[in-house]
Amino acid sequence: MKDQAYEAGLAVRRRILGDAHVKRSLENATTFDEDFQDLVTRHAWGDIWTRPGLDHRTRSLITIALLASGGCHDELKLHVRATRNTGATADEVKEVLLQVAVYAGVPAANSAFRIAKSVLEEMAKEDAR
Structure with a gap:
């Protein structure tokens, strides 16, 4: 389930790394690493990179x-x-x-x-x- 942290993280991840890179990362995800892609998007990009500090x-x-x-x-x-x-x-x-x-x-x-x-x-x- 994609929540607000995930969607915010996805937007920042695309803005910083570029849409092509993020699209490639998500499209190349398999059942083995899709949870990792979710974790990175949600927590690194959504919880940390969106902070105002x-x-x-x-x-x-x-x-x-x-x-x-x-x-x-x-x-x-x-x-x-x-x-x-x-x-x-x-x-x-x-x-x-x-x-x-x-x-x-x-x-x-x-x-x-x-x-x-x-x-x-x-x-x-x-x-x-």
């Missing part, structure tokens, strides 16, 4: 720091790309990753810088087209 740009930067710190490379790529929709700048991503280097370790930041650099370069090429 932080704007989406700030939440985006915090998420990037946490994903980089945790070595969650696929999700990090996704959220660096989502900065296009959150308003976080490349310079802000750089500052967050420098913070990661000091507090979570240079190896985590090294991987994150490599990933973010690649994604930001792809985005710049797309924007130049």
